[in-house]
Amino acid sequence: xxxxxxxxxxxxxxxxxxxxxxxxxxxxxxxxxxxxxxxxxxxxxxxxxxxxxxxxxxxxxxxxxxxxxxxxxxxxxxxxxxxxxxxxxxxxxxxxxxxxxxxxxxxxxxxxxxxxxxxxxxxxxxxxxxxxxxxxxxxxxxxxxxxxxxxxxxxxxxxxxxxxxxxxxxxxx
Amino acid sequence: xxxxxxxxxxxxxxxxxxxxxxxxxxxxxxxxxxxxxxxxxxxxxxxxxxxxxxxxxxxxxxxxxxxxxxxxxxxxxxxxxxxxxxxxxxxxxxxxxxxxxxxxxxxxxxxxxxxxxxxxxxxxxxxxxxxxxxxxxxxxxxxxxxxxxxxxxxxxxxxxxxxxxxxxxxxxxxxxxxxxxxxxxxxxxxxxxxxxxxxxxxxxxxxxxxxxxxxxxxxxxxxxxxxxxxxxxxxxxxxxxxxxxxxxxxxxxxxxxxxxxxxxxxxxxxxxxxxxxxxxxxxxxxxxxxxxxxxxxxxxxxxxxxxxxxxxxxxxxxxxxxxxxxxxxxxxxxxxxxxxxxxxxxxxxxxxxxxxxxxxxxxxxxxxxxxxxxxxxxxxxxxxxxxxxxxxxxxxxxxxxxxxxxxxxxxxxxxxxxxxxxxxxxxxxxxxxxx
Numbered sequence: 001x002x003x004x005x006x007x008x009x010x011x012x013x014x015x016x017x018x019x020x021x022x023x024x025x026x027x028x029x030x031x032x033x034x035x036x037x038x039x040x041x042x043x044x045x046x047x048x049x050x051x052x053x054x055x056x057x058x059x060x061x062x063x064x065x066x067x068x069x070x071x072x073x074x075x076x077x078x079x080x081x082x083x084x085x086x087x088x089x090x091x092x093x094x095x096x097x098x099x100x101x102x103x104x105x106x107x108x109x110x111x112x113x114x115x116x117x118x119x120x121x122x123x124x125x126x127x128x129x130x131x132x133x134x135x136x137x138x139x140x141x142x143x144x145x146x147x148x149x150x151x152x153x154x155x156x157x158x159x160x161x162x163x164x165x166x167x168x169x170x171x172x173x
Numbered sequence: 174x175x176x177x178x179x180x181x182x183x184x185x186x187x188x189x190x191x192x193x194x195x196x197x198x199x200x201x202x203x204x205x206x207x208x209x210x211x212x213x214x215x216x217x218x219x220x221x222x223x224x225x226x227x228x229x230x231x232x233x234x235x236x237x238x239x240x241x242x243x244x245x246x247x248x249x250x251x252x253x254x255x256x257x258x259x260x261x262x263x264x265x266x267x268x269x270x271x272x273x274x275x276x277x278x279x280x281x282x283x284x285x286x287x288x289x290x291x292x293x294x295x296x297x298x299x300x301x302x303x304x305x306x307x308x309x310x311x312x313x314x315x316x317x318x319x320x321x322x323x324x325x326x327x328x329x330x331x332x333x334x335x336x337x338x339x340x341x342x343x344x345x346x347x348x349x350x351x352x353x354x355x356x357x358x359x360x361x362x363x364x365x366x367x368x369x370x371x372x373x374x375x376x377x378x379x380x381x382x383x384x385x386x387x388x389x390x391x392x393x394x395x396x397x398x399x400x401x402x403x404x405x406x407x408x409x410x411x412x413x414x415x416x417x418x419x420x421x422x423x424x425x426x427x428x429x430x431x432x433x434x435x436x437x438x439x440x441x442x443x444x445x446x447x448x449x450x451x452x453x454x455x456x457x458x459x460x461x462x463x464x465x466x467x468x469x470x471x472x473x474x475x476x477x478x479x480x481x482x483x484x485x486x487x488x489x490x491x492x493x494x495x496x497x498x499x500x501x502x503x504x505x506x507x508x509x510x511x512x513x514x515x516x517x518x519x520x521x522x523x524x525x526x527x528x529x530x531x532x533x534x535x536x537x538x539x540x541x542x543x544x545x546x547x548x549x550x551x552x553x554x555x556x557x558x559x560x561x562x563x564x565x566x567x568x569x570x571x572x573x574x575x576x577x578x579x580x581x582x583x584x585x586x587x588x589x590x591x592x593x594x595x596x597x598x599x600x601x602x603x604x605x606x607x608x
Binding site: 017019022024025026027028029031032033053055059062063065066067068069070084085086087089090091123124125126127128129130131135138139140142171172173 | 266267272277362366424
């Protein structure tokens with residue numbers, strides 16, 4: 001299996017981080033970065049990571065089932081994650097979640113027909129003091145109002161990139 | 174900007190560099206006392222470093238509140254095995270969002286704290302386990318680590334003193350359970366994040382079964398100020414046996430939610446009314462004092478000093494500093510349900526009382542909130558929770574049970590108000606969407 005030169009370089013760096021007889025430590029970082037490029041955790045990706053870390057494909061597969069960010073099926077181009085845990089719940093997180101489901105006609109862990117947007121109701125993402133919080137792929141959006149969220153979903157559905165939607169600004173650097 | 178404008182009541186020790194221009198860069202750090210504590214520690218013995226941390230009464234900021242110096246003292250320094258430093262940056266406790274700021278605005282403070290810990294036990298390798306959702310912070314920390322290598326703070330010859338220490342980040346992939354120390358170690362080794370039976374504790378058998386110092390981000394960040402200004406200075410900021418300041422993450426129904434650095438022992442009502450700008454949308458009903466694992470406090474219990482021992486005496490916990498403030502319009506049954514849904518989702522399934530208990534409680538609470546509960550269910554919810562306590566490898570079972578028990582005991586009338594098919598008194602229709 002071949003990867004982009006960037007990912008190859010990253011994998012090489014990962015494998016060098018751990019003691020020579022402890023390459024298994026690289027399995028989870030390789031899975032998540034590999035998934036970002038491949039689009040999902042495919043059987044080929046599992047085989048390849050097993051080969052490079054010196055474990056069995058079964059040992060990689062048992063990990064895949066455990067972690068919530070690892071997905072066997074491709075997600076949308078924009079994976080919209082909405083927190084409804086306690087701090088977000090108190091200030092409108094659940095309403096944002098319902099708004100998204102209603103607007104897109106999809107539910108938890110589902111993808112729109114055009115493959116553009118997928119939704120996930122997620123647990124606490126560490127943005128409690130800036131609730132309600134939303135993550136699009138790896139970007140954080142804080143203190144999201146229903147109006148802003150409306151624009152975000154409309155914009156993404158119309159094929160805009162998140163940075164082209166003026167109403168919302170990601171907070172991470 | 175994640176951090177808020179400094180509040181006059183704050184005591185900014187760990188957060189004092191937040192807001193400086195280019196606060197992530199090593200130049201800014203060096204111009205503001207950066208790596209001076211490391212320089213000092215290089216002239217101290219291992220025992221002197223550990224003793225200074227003991228004097229500071231720094232206690233683990235990840236939630237358990239165990240004295241850090243004592244934890245470090247458990248590491249068998251004479252062991253022939255390699256020793257590791259492991260940083261828990263898997264911040265996932267609902268209500269908690271402080272480690273994000275510490276890494277985003279002052280990554281070198283964390284690196285310096287890790288380096289001092291490595292000197293204290295003779296470790297030559299460290300890892301920062303960062304939750305997968307914090308992808309951008311992996312970039313921030315990687316850049317800071319590269320800078321530290323370039324300046325000779327990391328590598329084979331730290332500050333030209335012939336001492337070796339290497340540091341790298343490690344990405345998680347989404348699992349609350351991996352914030353628990355032994356599950357974190359399993360996950361770090363490339364396995365499912367199931368907890369280990371203890372003893373042996375990580376100090377003796379941690380990463381790769383080698384002696385390991387494993388602490389929360391904030392705990393490591395407190396070490397440079399302790400070494401630089403002395404343990405007594407840090408201890409003096411807090412209350413007896415509860416040293417220093419901590420980052421309090423305030424969320425929920427207040428006017429100015431945010432992360433504030435306050436001394437241990439700061440009064441909770443003053444936090445709400447003076448620091449966080451007072452209640453929003455109604456009177457105070459309840460507070461989660463330290464992340465969703467902690468027993469809740471009723472409004473009349475909130476005139477309390479926020480430190481480990483005072484909260485323990487009040488049968489709650491300081492936890493990880495995640496303060497969730499709820500006003501009078503909050504349905505406590507719904508709050509209990511949402512918290513339990515979280516634990517049922519995050520239970521790793523290793524221990525049956527937790528795996529089955531959280532799932533059953535989620536079902537019971539869902540039924541209750543939808544108005545189909547029976548009077549006997551109130552007792553059942555309490556009893557089921559109590560039967561989980563102390564019967565699991567890791568504290569996740571307790572973390573699910575404790576807030577539930579407190580809500581059932583302290584807000585029983587709200588459960589009764591949901592009986593006999595009555596709709597939730599706090600909302601027009603029951604709208605809990607279950608994943």
